[in-house]
Amino acid sequence: MTDEEKARLTRQVLVTQALALADAEGLEAVTIRRLAEELSVTPMALYWHVKNKDELLVAMSDQLLAEVTPPETGPETGPETGPETGPETGTDDLPWNRQLRMMIGALLGVMRAHPCATALLNTADNTQSENFTRATEVALDLLTRAGFSLPEAFLIASQLLHDVIALAAGHPSCAPGMTEEQRRQDRLAMQSLPIDRYPLLVEYASIEEMDREQYFGFGLDLIMAGVEAMASSRTASRL
Numbered sequence: 001m002t003d004e005e006k007a008r009l010t011r012q013v014l015v016t017q018a019l020a021l022a023d024a025e026g027l028e029a030v031t032i033r034r035l036a037e038e039l040s041v042t043p044m045a046l047y048w049h050v051k052n053k054d055e056l057l058v059a060m061s062d063q064l065l066a067e068v069t070p071p072e073t074g075p076e077t078g079p080e081t082g083p084e085t086g087p088e089t090g091t092d093d094l095p096w097n098r099q100l101r102m103m104i105g106a107l108l109g110v111m112r113a114h115p116c117a118t119a120l121l122n123t124a125d126n127t128q129s130e131n132f133t134r135a136t137e138v139a140l141d142l143l144t145r146a147g148f149s150l151p152e153a154f155l156i157a158s159q160l161l162h163d164v165i166a167l168a169a170g171h172p173s174c175a176p177g178m179t180e181e182q183r184r185q186d187r188l189a190m191q192s193l194p195i196d197r198y199p200l201l202v203e204y205a206s207i208e209e210m211d212r213e214q215y216f217g218f219g220l221d222l223i224m225a226g227v228e229a230m231a232s233s234r235t236a237s238r239l
Contacts, residue, residue, distance in 0.1 A: 009039060009041050009045055009046075009048075009049070010049070011049040011050070011059070013039070014035065014039070014046060014049050014050070014056075014059075015056070015059045015060055015063050016063075017035060017038055017039055018030050018035055018056060018059075018060050019060050019063065019064070019114065019116065021034065021035065021038060022060070022114075022115075022116035022119075022120065023114050023115050023116045026116065026119070027057075027116050027119040027120060027123060030053070030056070030057075030060075031053070032046050032047075032052075032053060032056075054124075054125065055128075057120065057123055057124035057125075058124050058125055058126070058128045058129050060116075060120055060124065061120050061121060061124040061126055061129050061131075061132060062129040062130060062131045062132065063131075064110050064114060064117055064120065065107075065110070065129060065131035065132050065135055066131045067106050067109070067110055068103055068106045068107050068110065068131065068135045069103060069106075069131070069134055069135045069138050096142045096143075096145045096146045097146070097224065097227070097228050097231070099138075099142055100139065100142045100143070100224070100227070101220060101224050103135065103138065103139060103142075104160055104163075104164055104220065104223065104224070105220055107135075107161070107164050108164050108167060108168055108216060108219075108220065111164060111165065111167075111168035112168055112216075117168075118165050118168070118169075121161075121165070136157060139153070139157040139160070140153045140154060140157060143156055143157065143227075146227075146231040146234075147231050147234040147235055148230075148231065148234065156227060160223065160227075163223050164223070167216065167219040167220075167223070187205045188205075190202065190204065190205035191205040191206060
């Protein structure tokens with residue numbers, strides 16, 4: 001590795017470029033050789049920062065998940081965040097459900113901002129990711145404080161991850177890969193159903209769809225409502 005390459009290439013630069021490439025062309029496009037070309041360095045220069053592609057994938061996943069949990073310490077710095085941003089600092093005094101919603105909102109923001117995120121989370125060895133491990137630990141702490149047993153909390157945390165991945169995939173009336181014309185044809189097909197047998201489907205087909213922000217906000221509310229309802233039932237059963 002030359003002095004020029006050392007000065008130009010850092011682990012942060014490498015991971016950021018790998019994420020950009022994966023977002024643009026898919027995770028399969030991320031190879032050591034391709035990244036070396038993109039960064040105008042020799043392939044050996046990359047091995048100073050990651051041992052192999054598996055380690056690179058973990059580093060990419062770790063960088064994305066850094067946004068999911070708030071810093072461990074630090075003063076409160078701003079208003080509560082929505083789906084597009086990471087959790088605020090200074091949230092320890094908030095109720096468990098608000099903290100958990102902020103976490104899954106931040107995860108949704110990451111999923112929306114990075115098309116490669118789903119494939120990356122399903123491919124990388126996340127047990128090696130410090131931020132994945134920390135996010136899981138924080139979620140388990142919040143859920144056990146809500147009254148769930150540890151096995152229940154782990155099941156809920158796992159399900160929340162899958163729910164957010166599904167939510168980020170897109171509007172329910174627009175499956176991945178579906179074109180606008182296909183969506184239009186689907187709605188026309190619903191509108192043409194016999195109204196005496198399917199009045200609600202026909203009515204729905206004539207109603208304007210939720211915009212994307214409404215869809216994501218409603219989806220987060222729906223996910224959290226189930227967790228909160230179960231937690232409330234446990235609290236009531238102990239009274």
